[in-house]
Amino acid sequence: xxxxxxxxxxxxxxxxxxxxxxxxxxxxxxxxxxxxxxxxxxxxxxxxxxxxxxxxxxxxxxxxxxxxxxxxxxxxxxxxxxxxxxxxxxxxxxxxxxxxxxxxxxxxxxxxxxxxxxxxxxxxxxxxxxxxxxxxxxxxxxxxxxxxxxxxxxxxxxxxxxxxxxxxxxxxxxxxxxxxxxxxxxxxxxxxxxxxxxxxxxxxxxxxxxxxxxxxxxxxxxxxxxxxxxxxxxxxxxxxxxxxxxxxxxxxxxxxxxxxxxxxxxxxxxxxxxxxxxx
Amino acid sequence: xxxxxxxxxxxxxxxxxxxxxxxxxxxxxxxxxxxxxxxxxxxxxxxxxxxxxxxxxxxxxxxxxxxxxxxxxxxxxxxxxxxxxxxxxxxxxxxxxxxxxxxxxxxxxxxxxxxxxxxxxxxxxxxxxxxxxxxxxxxxxxxxxxxxxxxxxxxxxxxxxxxxxxxxxxxxxxxxxxxxxxxxxxxxxxxxxxxxxxxxxxxxxxxxxxxxxxxxxxxxxxxxxxxxxxxxxxxxxxxxxxxxxxxxxxxxxxxxxxxxxxxxxxxxxxxxxxxxxxxxxxxxxxxxxxxxxxxxxxxxxxxxxxxxxxxxxxxxxxxxxxxxxxxxxxxxxxxxxxxxxxxxxxxxxxxxxxxxxxxxxxxxxxxxxxxxxxxxxxxxxxxxxxxxxxxxxxxxxxxxxxxxxxxxxxxxxxxxxxxxxxxxxxxxxxxxxxxxxxxxxxxxxxxxxxxxxxxxxxxxxxxxxxxxxx
Numbered sequence: 058x059x060x061x062x063x064x065x066x067x068x069x070x071x072x073x074x075x076x077x078x079x080x081x082x083x084x085x086x087x088x089x090x091x092x093x094x095x096x097x098x099x100x101x102x103x104x105x106x107x108x109x110x111x112x113x114x115x116x117x118x119x120x121x122x123x124x125x126x127x128x129x130x131x132x133x134x135x136x137x138x139x140x141x142x143x144x145x146x147x148x149x150x151x152x153x154x155x156x157x158x159x160x161x162x163x164x165x166x167x168x169x170x171x172x173x174x175x176x177x178x179x180x181x182x183x184x185x186x187x188x189x190x191x192x193x194x195x196x197x198x199x200x201x202x203x204x205x206x207x208x209x210x211x212x213x214x215x216x217x218x219x220x221x222x223x224x225x226x227x228x229x230x231x232x233x234x235x236x237x238x239x240x241x242x243x244x245x246x247x248x249x250x251x252x253x254x255x256x257x258x259x260x261x262x263x264x265x266x267x268x269x270x271x272x273x274x275x276x277x278x279x280x281x282x283x284x285x286x287x288x289x290x291x292x293x294x295x296x297x298x299x300x301x302x303x304x305x306x307x308x309x310x311x312x313x314x315x316x317x318x319x320x321x322x323x324x325x326x327x328x329x330x331x332x333x334x335x336x
Numbered sequence: 337x338x339x340x341x342x343x344x345x346x347x348x349x350x351x352x353x354x355x356x357x358x359x360x361x362x363x364x365x366x367x368x369x370x371x372x373x374x375x376x377x378x379x380x381x382x383x384x385x386x387x388x389x390x391x392x393x394x395x396x397x398x399x400x401x402x403x404x405x406x407x408x409x410x411x412x413x414x415x416x417x418x419x420x421x422x423x424x425x426x427x428x429x430x431x432x433x434x435x436x437x438x439x440x441x442x443x444x445x446x447x448x449x450x451x452x453x454x455x456x457x458x459x460x461x462x463x464x465x466x467x468x469x470x471x472x473x474x475x476x477x478x479x480x481x482x483x484x485x486x487x488x489x490x491x492x493x494x495x496x497x498x499x500x501x502x503x504x505x506x507x508x509x510x511x512x513x514x515x516x517x518x519x520x521x522x523x524x525x526x527x528x529x530x531x532x533x534x535x536x537x538x539x540x541x542x543x544x545x546x547x548x549x550x551x552x553x554x555x556x557x558x559x560x561x562x563x564x565x566x567x568x569x570x571x572x573x574x575x576x577x578x579x580x581x582x583x584x585x586x587x588x589x590x591x592x593x594x595x596x597x598x599x600x601x602x603x604x605x606x607x608x609x610x611x612x613x614x615x616x617x618x619x620x621x622x623x624x625x626x627x628x629x630x631x632x633x634x635x636x637x638x639x640x641x642x643x644x645x646x647x648x649x650x651x652x653x654x655x656x657x658x659x660x661x662x663x664x665x666x667x668x669x670x671x672x673x674x675x676x677x678x679x680x681x682x683x684x685x686x687x688x689x690x691x692x693x694x695x696x697x698x699x700x701x702x703x704x705x706x707x708x709x710x711x712x713x714x715x716x717x718x719x720x721x722x723x724x725x726x727x728x729x730x731x732x733x734x735x736x737x738x739x740x741x742x743x744x745x746x747x748x749x750x751x752x753x754x755x756x757x758x759x760x761x762x763x764x765x766x767x768x769x770x771x772x773x774x775x776x777x778x779x780x781x782x783x784x785x786x787x788x789x790x791x792x793x794x795x796x797x798x799x800x801x802x803x804x805x806x
Contacts, residue, residue, distance in 0.1 A: 080559055092553075094516055100608065100617035101516070126617055141516040143553035270608065270618070273514055273555055274740050275524070275580040276600035280591055287584065287591065292742065306591060309693035313593045317619030324614055 058138035062115055067197035068190075070122040071165050072131050073107070078142045079114030087173040088150030088264070088296050091118060092272040094141040095129055102126050103269045105241070105295070106145060107168035116144070119168030125321040146272050147295045150262070154181040156236035159259070160206070161223070161250050163189040163242025166264065167198050170241045174205050177239075183207050185235070187226070189246065193218035223249055230257045237262070240299060244308050251299030261299035265290045267310055282306050348451025351380040353458055358673040362643050365528045365611055368670060369433070377462040381410035383447060384454045391444035392456060397789025398497075400424045402441060402456055409459060415474070418467045421460060422476060426500035426546075427493070427539045427788065429468060430522055432461025433531050435785045436664050468538055475545045479506035484802040487512065487570040488548075489556045489743070492520020493784045494576030494775030496543050497791030498798070503546040505799050510570070511548050514555040517607065520578055521784065524607040525599075527637050529644070530667075533606070557742035562750070562771060571805060572770045572798050575758060576791060579776035580740040584733055585629065589687030594623060594695040598634040598734035605641050623729030624648040627698060629684060630734035631661035632781075636668060638732040639676045647730070650676045655683040655703050655716040681705070681716065685723065687731065698726050737781045747771075755780060764794030770805075772798055 063075035081091065085106050092101045108117035122131045133139070150173060158177055162170025167188050177184055186206035190196045191214045203209040211219030223246070230253060238261040240250040247263040254261045267279040267290050274292035281290055282303035288294065354370040355361075361368050372380065384406040392402045401420055408417035421428045437443075437457035445453030467473055484507045488499045491513035499511045517523050519536040544550055556562065556577075565573055582597035584590055596604075601620070604610040608618035626647040628639045631654035639650045652671075654661060657680045661668065672678070681703045688697040702722035705714035739756035751759040751767035757780055758773040760766050766773050774790030776782055 080554075084559055089558075098609075098616045100619075141553045143514065143516065143555060145558055146555065270600060270603055271515065271524075273580070274742065275582070276603050277582040277584065277597040278600045280584075282591060287586075292740075306693075309593065310591065312693075314619045314621065317613065317621060321614045321617060321619065 058140060059142040060138045061133055061135055062113070063117075064133070064135050067119060067168065068195045070131070071119060071195065071197065072122065073117065073119045073168065074130075075108075075110070075113075075115040075117045076139065076142055077114055078116050078144075079111075081142060081144045082109045082111050082114050082116050085109035085116050085145040086149035087152060087169070087176045089145035089147045090272070090295060091116060091142055091144035092146060092269070093130070093139055095126065095133075096140050099129075099140065100126055101270055101272065103146075103266065103272050103291075105166065105169040105264060105266070107172050116142070117168075119165050121165040124318050125325040128322065128325055143272070147291060148293070150176070150239075150296055152176045152180050157183045157185070157234065159185045159187070159226075159230075159235045159238040159254075161187045161189065161226075161238070161240045161242065161246070162202075163240075163246040164191070164195065166241040166243075167196075167202070169264070170239070171198050171201055171205065173239060173241070174202065178205055185229075185233075186210070187212060187223075189213065189223065189242065191215070223253065226250070226253050230254060230259065235259045238299075240264075244304055244311070247299060247302075248304040251302070251304075255300050262296050263299040263302060265295050265297060265302065265307060267307060268313060281310070346383055346385070346447075348447075350383070350452040350455045351376045353455070358675070361529065362640075362674040365644055367532050368529050371465055372458055372462045374462075374466075377459060378410055378412070380455050381406045381459055384410070385446060387446055391446060392441040392454075395441040395444040397440065397785050398424050398792050400441075400460075405463070406454070406456070406459060409463060414463060414466055418463050419474065419476065421463060424792075425788070426497060426543060428460050429464035429535045430493075430531060430539055431785055431788070432457050432459075432464055433535075434522075434526060436783060438665065440785065468535070473538070473542055473545070475542070476504065478504050478547065481508070482506040482802065484508065484571045484805070485510070485569055486798060486802070487565045487573045489562075489573065489575045490514070490520060490577040490775070490777075491518035491540070491550065492576060492578050492775065492787065493522065494578075494787040494791040494794075495520070495574065496540065497788045498574045498576065498774070498795045499548045500543045500546050501792065501795035502798060503543075503548045505795075507799070507802060509548045511543075511550045512554040512556050512560075513550065513552050514577075515607065516552050518550055518552065524603045525634065525637070527602070527606055527641050528611075529640065530637065555742065557746040562743060562747040562768075566770060571802055572772065574764075574791075574794055574798060575743060575766070575771065575773040575777060576775045576787065577740060577743060577777050578787075579737040579757075579781045581738045582733070583736045583738055585684060585735065587685055587687065589689060589695070590733070592687050592689040592695040593693050594621070594729055595687060595731045595733065598628075598630070598638045598732055599737065601638050601732045602634065602641070605645070611641075611645055620645065621730070622647050625728045626650045626730040626732065627726065627728040628652045628732045628734055630654065630736070631656065631663055632734060632736070633663050633667060635732075635734035636663045636671050638734050640671050640674060642730065642732065643674055643676060651726075652676060652678045653682050653684065653700065653726075654678065654680055656705065656713065657681055660705075660713045683716065683718070684731075688725075695728060695731055698728050698731060700724055700726060737776070739777055739780070743777075762793075763797035764790060765797060765801075770801065
C-alpha cells in the first residue's frame with residue numbers, strides 16, 4: 058500500500074497528490090510516468106510524474122477527474138492509500154543545455170511541465186514558458202511557472218485570460234529563435250504546437266498519453282505511429298518528435314474504449330461514488 | 337508346482353479426465369478440466385508399471401521422481417507423495433495443469449507402447465490439489481542461513497523456481513516482480529479456465545513461506561538496475577523476465593481499433609479480470625466476429641476467452657496447416673469442441689477500418705507449404721492472386737513474443753543475441769560474473785516447464801557460485 062501524504066485541488070476537478078514511495082522517488086526523472094492501481098479491482102492507469110522529493114520519499118502527480126478511476130482517486134484523502142504504485146516507467150526526458158527552450162503546458166499537464174521546466178532551468182537553459190487551459194478557472198501553477206521561467210505567457214481557448222488560443226506563438230517563433238520546444242497537454246494542443254514550430258525548424262518534443270495497461274512494453278495497446286513506424290509509448294516514449302507523430306491516429310486509439318469508460322463512470326456516479334454497495 | 341498368482345490386468349487406456357461439457361463451459365470462465373476424484377487418481381496410479389529404469393524422469397525438465405510419487409499415491413500415502421513431488425518442483429498444481437506432458441514425461445512412458453501413457457500430469461495435479469484443499473500446505477525444512485543474498489528478477493515460472501530452490505538452500509532471496517501480482521505468464525497469460533488464479537496465488541504463497549521476500553511493482557531496469565543490485569549487497573542476480581514484447585504482423589491497418597495483441601487481450605482478461613467488467617475496472621470490447629491470427633497456445637487461449645466473452649463466431653487463421661500448429665493437441669481439441677473454427681493456410685495482408693477507425697474486415701492471402709525452413713516445419717508461401725476478404729470486428733494477433741529490452745539496455749556488459757535474448761552458458765551464467773538468466777528471456781517464447789527447468793539449473797549454479805564466493 059502506498060500512502061497519500063499530501064492532496065491539493067489545483068483547479069476544479071484537477072487534483073494533486075504526493076504519494077509515499079521512496080524507491081520510486083529515488084529514481085524518478087522528468088518525462089517518466091507511474092502506473093497506479095487504486096484497489097484489487099482497479100485498472101492500471103498511467104500518470105505523468107510531476108515531482109519527486111527524495112528526502113521525503115514522495116512522488117507527485119496531477120490528474121483530471123474524467124473517468125471512473127480518476128473520480129475514485131479524487132475521493133481519496135491524505136492518509137488514505139492506493140494499492141499499487143509502479144515506476145518510474147518510460148524513458149526520462151533529455152535534459153541538457155539546449156540554449157533557448159519554449160515550454161508549452163496545457164491542462165492537467167501543466168503540473169509535469171513545471172517539473173520539466175525546473176530541470177531545464179537547472180541545466181542552464183533560457184526558458185520561455187506558456188501555460189494554457191480551456192478557461193481561466195482551469196489554470197494553475199501560474200506563479201510557480203512564472204518564477205521558474207525567463208519569460209512567461211498565459212493562453213486560454215476562450216480568451217478569458219491571456220492570449221486567446223496558441224496562435225500568438227507563430228509571431229513569437231518568427232521573431233525569436235528557439236533551440237527546442239517541449240509541449241505537454243491535450244493531443245489537439247500538442248498537434249497545434251508541433252504544426253506551429255515545424256516551419257521554423259524548432260525540434261519539438263511531445264509527451265504522449267495513449268491508453269496503457271501494463272506500461273512496460275507487454276501489451277502494445279499504447280502503440281503510436283511515429284515517422285511511419287509503430288512505437289510503444291510506454292517503452293519507446295512517452296516523449297516523441299512532435300513533427301513525426303500521427304496525432305489523428307492517436308486520438309482514434311485513445312477513444313477505443315469510450316463507451317465502456319462512460320458506462321463505468323456513470324455507474325460510479327449513480328451509486329454515489331461507490332458502486333460496491335458495501336460489499 | 338507353485339501356483340502362479342494371476343496378474344491383475346492393467347488397463348491400457350488412461351482414466352479419462354472429467355471435464356465441463358462444451359456447451360456449458362463455453363460461456364463461463366471456470367476450469368474446464370475438473371480433476372480426478374481420489375478413486376480415479378488411485379486407479380490411474382495403479383497403471384504405473386514402476387519400471388526399474390523409468391524413462392519418464394528423463395523426459396521431465398525438472399526431473400521429478402515420477403515412479404516414486406506415483407507409488408506413494410497408489411498406496412494412499414498422499415502426504416509423502418506430495419513431499420516427493422516438491423523435492424523437485426515447487427509448483428506442482430501449476431505444472432500438473434499446463435505442462436505439455438504428452439511431449440515430455442508421458443511421451444517416454446512405457447505404457448504408450450501398449451496403450452495410453454500414465455497420466456502423470458493429472459496425478460501431479462490431483463496430489464497438489466489434495467494438499468491445498470485440505471488447508472495445510474507443508475513447508476520442507478530449510479538449510480541454515482548462508483549469509484548470502486540473491487536478487488531474482490521476474491516472478492514467473494523461472495523466477496519462482498530459482499527463488500524457491502535458493503531459499504531452501506539457506507540463501508536470502510528477494511524476488512522482484514514488475515506487475516502487481518506474482519506469477520508472470522501464469523497470471524497474465526494463461527486463462528482462468530485452464531489455470532485458476534487462486535491456484536497460482538497459493539503456489540506463490542508457498543514460495544513466500546519458504547522465506548522468499550516478494551516485492552511487487554518493481555520494474556528492474558528502472559527502479560533499480562542490475563549493476564545497482566550487485567552494488568547494493570546482492571551477491572548474485574537471476575534474470576527471468578520472460579519474453580514480454582508482443583510481435584505484430586506489420587501490415588497496413590494494424591493500429592485500427594479492435595485489433596489486440598494476444599498479450600493485451602490476455603492481460604486484460606486474465607490479470608485485470610475484464611471478463612468481470614464493470615465490477616472490475618479494466619474494460620474489454622469483444623465483437624461478434626472474432627479472428628485470431630496464429631497457431632500457438634496464446635492463440636488458442638485468446639480464441640477460447642473470446643468465445644466466453646460472448647463472441648458469436650471465433651475463427652483461428654493460421655498460415656500453415658493443422659500439423660504444424662505449435663498448440664497443445666488437447667487444447668486444440670478443447671477449442672474445436674467449443675465451436676471454434678480454424679482456417680488454415682491463410683495469412684492477413686491488410687486490415688480495413690470503418691469511419692470511426694474500428695476494424696471491419698481483413699484481407700488475407702492463401703498460402704501453400706514449401707520446403708522446410710530452419711525450424712524444420714514446412715515454410716508457408718503465398719499463392720499469387722488468391723486474396724480474399726473476411727468480415728471481422730475484433731482481431732487478436734497471436735504470432736509470438738520477443739524479448740523486452742529494458743534490462744539489456746540498462747546493464748552494461750550483458751551479452752545479448754541479435755534477437756535481444758540474453759546469452760548464457762549451459763548453467764545459465766551470463767557474461768557478467770554473478771548474473772544468471774533463464775526462461776523465455778534466454779530461449780525466446782517457450783513453455784512454462786522449460787523455464788522452470790532452466791531455473792532449476794541456474795539455481796544449482798548460483799548455489800555453487802555463492803558457496804565458493806569469498
